[in-house]
Structures are given as C-alpha cells and as structure tokens.
Amino acid sequence: MIRGNAVDDAALVSRCLSREPGAWELLVERQASFVRAESRRQLLRYQGRAEPADVDDAAQEVFSLLLRDEARTLRQFRNECSLSTWLAHVVRSVCRQLSERRRPFQPESEGPLRLPRSDEAVPPEGLAEAIARLPARDQKLLRLFFTEGKKYRQIAQALGISINSVGPLLARAIAATRRQLIR
Numbered sequence: 001m002i003r004g005n006a007v008d009d010a011a012l013v014s015r016c017l018s019r020e021p022g023a024w025e026l027l028v029e030r031q032a033s034f035v036r037a038e039s040r041r042q043l044l045r046y047q048g049r050a051e052p053a054d055v056d057d058a059a060q061e062v063f064s065l066l067l068r069d070e071a072r073t074l075r076q077f078r079n080e081c082s083l084s085t086w087l088a089h090v091v092r093s094v095c096r097q098l099s100e101r102r103r104p105f106q107p108e109s110e111g112p113l114r115l116p117r118s119d120e121a122v123p124p125e126g127l128a129e130a131i132a133r134l135p136a137r138d139q140k141l142l143r144l145f146f147t148e149g150k151k152y153r154q155i156a157q158a159l160g161i162s163i164n165s166v167g168p169l170l171a172r173a174i175a176a177t178r179r180q181l182i183r
Contacts, residue, residue, distance in 0.1 A: 009082065009084075010083075012026060013027070013077050013079075013083065016071070016074060017071055017074060024067075028063060031087060032059065035059045035087060035091055036059045038087070038091040038092075039058035039062065039091055040055045042091055042095035043058060043098075047099050047102070057098065058098055062094050065090065066090070126181060127177070130181045131177055134173060134177065137169075138172075138176060140158075141159065141173050142170075142174070144158055144159075152166040
C-alpha cells in the first residue's frame with residue numbers, strides 16, 4: 001500500500017473533486033486497505049463482530065458516500081488533519097449507521113415487557129393495526145424511518161421538528177407500537 005503525505009493526499013482529493021481521470025481510482029487504491037481495516041475495527045466496536053461481507057459492505061458504503069451528491073462528503077475534507085484520520089471519522093459514522101439499521105430494537109426496561117424476538121412471531125396484520133392506532137405523526141415518523149429509510153435530518157425536515165427530537169420521538173413511537181402489540 002502506498003501512503004502519501006498530507007500534501008499528496010490534499011492534492012489527490014482536489015484532483016478527485018475536479019474529476020481528473022484516474023484520480024478516484026488512485027484514491028481508492030491508496031485508501032482501500034485502510035478503509036477496510038477501520039471498517040472491521042468499527043464493526044467490532046458497534047456489533048461485536050465483523051464478518052467479511054459486512055466489512056465489504058461498510059467499505060463500499062464509505063466510498064459510495066464520498067461520491068454521493070456531487071461528492072458532498074469528499075468536499076468536506078479540509079486538510080486540517082491527514083486524509084486517513086478524516087476517513088476514520090467517515091468510516092466510524094458509516095459503521096455506526098449500518099449497525100443501527102441491522103440491530104434489532106431493544107425495548108427499554110419498563111418492567112415485565114416481553115415482546116417477540118423474531119419477525120415471525122409478530123403477525124404483519126397485527127403490526128399494521130398497532131401502527132394504525134398511533135397518532136398520525138407517529139405513523140408518519142415510523143414510515144419515514146423504517147419504510148422509506150430516511151435519515152434523522154430528512155425526517156426532521158419532513159415533520160417540521162428539530163433533528164434532536166427525532167430519536168426520542170422515534171423511540172416513543174416504537175415503544176407505543178410494542179405496547180399495542182401485546183394488548
């Protein structure tokens with residue numbers, strides 16, 4: 001693996017942003033093993049395991065994120081630290097998000113609340129009825145997050161609430177749905 005210095009890395013990022021032929025391939029070649037190693041470390045941190053396929057998914061998501069939306073994320077690199085340090089932050093964020101999507105919901109400890117552990121134990125029609133009994137905002141919140149896969153920022157904009165409110169409201173809507181299911 002060829003490691004460039006900070007000047008080389010900044011120049012390479014600049015070349016990628018100006019869409020110079022071969023620049024992106026060089027960046028991936030230089031950083032792929034680091035991104036994979038850091039993905040493995042972060043998946044172990046967040047999931048307690050790092051299957052090779054999960055590491056591949058995380059690395060692919062990192063590189064995809066760098067180019068998405070006219071390279072919006074890559075444009076955030078300001079050369080205030082090394083490219084690998086900056087990439088480590090991107091990898092950590094991606095792995096945390098992937099882990100949260102894959103992690104089954106853990107109910108809050110509200111006493112003897114016992115819920116089915118698998119999707120098979122929850123009839124789909126029971127789930128739809130439970131969600132239908134929720135307030136309209138909670139229904140929309142659950143749909144945006146689980147069905148449409150929206151990020152917290154997008155949900156906040158759609159519902160006209162602060163981004164810091166999304167997590168607690170989502171947790172409450174999930175808890176309310178779970179309570180409806182055990183009735």
